Amino acid sequence: MYCVRNVTEDLYWIGANDHRLSLFENIHPIPEGVSYNAYVLMDEKTVLFDTIDWSSCRQFLENLEHVLNGRPLDYMVINHMEPDHGASIEEVLLRYPDVTIISTEKAFMLMRQFDFDINGHTLDEVKEGDTRCFGKHTVTFVAAPMVHWPEAMVTFDVTDGVLFAADAFGSFGALDGKLFNDEVNFDRDWIDHARRYYTNIVGKYGPHVQLLLKKAAGIVNDIKYICPLHGPVWRSDFGYLLDKYQHWSTYEPEEKGVMIAYASMYGNTEAAAQALAAKLCEKGMTNVVMYDVSNTHVSYLISETFRLSHVVLASVTYNLGIYPVMHNYLMDMKALNLQNRTFAIVENGSWACKSGDLMEKFIQNEMKNMTVLSSRLSLASTLKAEKANELDVLADAIIESMEEEKNK
Ligand code: FEO
Numbered sequence: 001m002y003c004v005r006n007v008t009e010d011l012y013w014i015g016a017n018d019h020r021l022s023l024f025e026n027i028h029p030i031p032e033g034v035s036y037n038a039y040v041l042m043d044e045k046t047v048l049f050d051t052i053d054w055s056s057c058r059q060f061l062e063n064l065e066h067v068l069n070g071r072p073l074d075y076m077v078i079n080h081m082e083p084d085h086g087a088s089i090e091e092v093l094l095r096y097p098d099v100t101i102i103s104t105e106k107a108f109m110l111m112r113q114f115d116f117d118i119n120g121h122t123l124d125e126v127k128e129g130d131t132r133c134f135g136k137h138t139v140t141f142v143a144a145p146m147v148h149w150p151e152a153m154v155t156f157d158v159t160d161g162v163l164f165a166a167d168a169f170g171s172f173g174a175l176d177g178k179l180f181n182d183e184v185n186f187d188r189d190w191i192d193h194a195r196r197y198y199t200n201i202v203g204k205y206g207p208h209v210q211l212l213l214k215k216a217a218g219i220v221n222d223i224k225y226i227c228p229l230h231g232p233v234w235r236s237d238f239g240y241l242l243d244k245y246q247h248w249s250t251y252e253p254e255e256k257g258v259m260i261a262y263a264s265m266y267g268n269t270e271a272a273a274q275a276l277a278a279k280l281c282e283k284g285m286t287n288v289v290m291y292d293v294s295n296t297h298v299s300y301l302i303s304e305t306f307r308l309s310h311v312v313l314a315s316v317t318y319n320l321g322i323y324p325v326m327h328n329y330l331m332d333m334k335a336l337n338l339q340n341r342t343f344a345i346v347e348n349g350s351w352a353c354k355s356g357d358l359m360e361k362f363i364q365n366e367m368k369n370m371t372v373l374s375s376r377l378s379l380a381s382t383l384k385a386e387k388a389n390e391l392d393v394l395a396d397a398i399i400e401s402m403e404e405e406k407n408k
Contacts, residue, residue, distance in 0.1 A: 002066035003059065005179045007225060007233055008160050010042045010136075014063035016056035017174035024084075024172065028200055028299045032193060033174030036060075036084060037229050039164065040067050041157070044135025045074040048099075049155065049164045050229060051088035060088055061095065072096065075124075075134065078103040079144075079166040080152045081110040085229050090116050100124050102132065104143070106151030126153075142215055144168065146208035148201055154212070161224030168212060169241060171231025172197040181232045181241075191244070194231065196303035198248050203306065203336040209249035213242070251339040251369075253309035256402050257287030261301060262314035262346075263294060263323035269348045272383040272391075273314045276346065279395040285402070293325045298332050305338060309405070310398055314346035315355040322358050330362050339369040342401050344394055348379040373397045 005013045015037040024030045036052035038060060046068060052060045064073070073096035078086060081103075089111065092099065100122040101108075108125060111118050126132070128143040137159040144152045148167045155164040171194035178184050186194075202209060216223070226234035226241070234241060247254050260277055264270035270292065277288050289308070291301055305311055315326040322330070343363055347356030356376055363370045375397040377383075377390050 002063045004063045004067055007039065007179070007227065008162065011157075011160070011162060012040050012042070012063075012067045013179055013227075013233065014038050014040050014060060014067055015052055016059040016063075017176060018053065018056055019174055021055065025201075028172075028196070029297050030172050032172065033176075034172055035175045035230055037227065037231075037233075038064075038085075039227055040064060041134065041137060042067065042071075043137045046071055047075040047077060047134050047137075048073055048092065049077045049227070050079055050085045050166075051076075051092055053084045054087040057088040057091055061091060064092075073099045075099060075132075076101050077139075077155055077164070078107050078111075079155055079164055080149065080229060081107045081114075082149055082167075083114070086111070086114070089118075093118070093121055097121065102126055104151050104153050107153075110149075110151055128153075142212075144208075144212050146205040147212050148205055156219060156223075158222070161222050163216070163223050163226045165226050165228045167202060167229055168209065169226050169231075169234060169245070170194075170197055170228035173231060175232065179233055181234045182236050184232060186232070186237075187240070190232065192303065194244070195248070195306060196299055197230065198245070199303050199306040199336065200299045203248065203302070203338070206249040206251055206337060209245065213245060213249065248306055251306075251337070253341065254307050255287060255309065256405075257289070257308040258285060258310045258312060258398060259304050259308045260288065260290045260312040260314060261293050261326070261329060262290065262312075263316055263326040264292065264314070264348075265316050265318075265323075268379065268382040269314050269316050269346065272346055272348070272377065272379055273312070275383055275391055276312060276314075276377070276395060279391055280398065283395055283399055285395075285399050293323075293329050298325075298329050301329050302332055302336060302338070305333060305341065309402065310342045310344070312344045312346060312398070313359050315348070315359060317347070317349035317353050317355040320352060320354050322355050322362070326355075326359070330359065330366075334362075334366050338367065342371045342373065342398075342405070344373045344375065344398050346377040346379070346394075348381070350381045353378060353380065371401070373401060
């Protein structure tokens, strides 16, 4: 049975929801599922915008056939070739061999690299600023390199103000019937999915997202719909979404707050982390969250680190090094180009306490524009009552640094 929804009178969402995939890109947990969005425009010519993941291809083809209702498929615009969108291209070609594929030079190169049999089909290579008319609708193409692969572009339907945004403005989470941002409580139910999607998938490419946002600024008043390849279609409240993207792509925190990420083998480092959290709250900083890095997938840690201004790293020493999962978290922060955060350090070691120096060195030497507070809490096995003053000093230092940043 087909499952489609109208976006506008003549534009249809023909994607699919996937609740069976447990790890997106085989690495990021998606307990709430994911949607693969594809769209078809029914004009004088029929135009498909992107395909979907192989896992949901059957549903997608049934949707496409239903909307076409016996008409041929004239064009297939490929904005992004990553297989969660491009994997079904060959299936479309098998069923609609006369379709013309519109895409970028690099995307055609990738199609061949993935061994798609596109030779013998009509290929229309486009670049930034090119336009195509399908009858009532004219579209223009905008290069979006590294958002989030090098071949990516976005397509703007200037007739109806529809931006086919590729991976930009997407989100984890299955749609489950709801298509538009105003059909969900995005700020309550979706923003964490959207942030975790952006920060882990596109987060490294903030400068490229900035370039795309600057290009979009020129047409922002003409945009009526944003159609991403994952998650809800936006038709209102663009300011909310753009503000989030502005923060994320410039690596500026959304909120003043403290994330305490702790690595604890027997509960002693965790107890110190809890004591610090209580102290911060007692002093009035109640926007505090705590994560055990051993049982929190790093994609959630990254998402929260993008959200908040301050991070406390509390780690045991392990094999004279940083506890492995804490090290992995730091490596991921570096890989994703995260910047502009203030760190405080809590270290623990029963005989050779090394983790604090090593974490500080990593932050200072491997990452950009980070601050490490000079106050540090050092534990020998467990937090003793005589350390109460040091705990107090560390909490004060965190709060004072927030005040200083506010006054800058
Ligand atoms: Fe959803 Fe970069 O693919």
